[in-house]
Amino acid sequence: MMKIIKAKDYKDMSRKAANILSAQVILKPDSVLGLATGSTPIGMYKQLIDWYRKGDIDFSKVSTFNLDEYVGLDDSHPQSYRKFMQDNFFNDVNINSDNIYIPNGIANNYDCECRNYENRIALAGGIDLQVLGIGHNGHIGFNEPKEHFERDTHIVCLKYETRKANSRFFGKLDDVPRHAISMGMGIIMKAKRIILLASGERKAEILHKSMYGKIDPYVPASILQLHPDITVVADENALQSDGI
């Protein structure tokens, strides 16, 4: 059963999500967190930074694993997810840099990188709390719609609509990488708890489909219906077709 937390607006969604994440870290200081990029979680990261500065949260024992990275972008590329995480979160909190993991977008051997990434997560004991956003086509991480759910961490060929949506961060569509490394559904579904964040009217239809539609690999987020501890934290606009 998906739990739903209805927030008033983006700010309220961000605070509620930050509250859940901070409770996780207070209850288990050495939590393994699965983290997401995209514009949706930025407000949550801002709130966590604020509470960290006030002395309310200590991240010193936390480990983090990000969902994905663009293939071909190195750490310093302004649109790499590594850079995004440094700028929006890691630079401003006390997570030990040795405990921060993001797939390497410029690996020599991508198969090896994918296997190693999974192994590191397993060695850390699996993910305690996974934060997810949702793409307009229902993708989570970069698990794009396709004929089957991709279990393992893998290289994804990004869909045109995903590249187009993300081109707002790049100069032009041509600059958006065509491939990405993404955590697979197996690891995401093994996370002990998941929070899925969504804000705004533009996410309403896909969110509704994911929460109540048939479980379908063409709507990747729909598999989350099978997770034993998933909480959707969404604002009124994203939940408008929900009827609650």
Ligand code: GLP
């Ligand atoms: C990207 C990321 C996803 C994210 C999605 C939605 O494609 N790989 O993890 O959920 O964008 O982004 P936004 O939150 O900006 O709508």
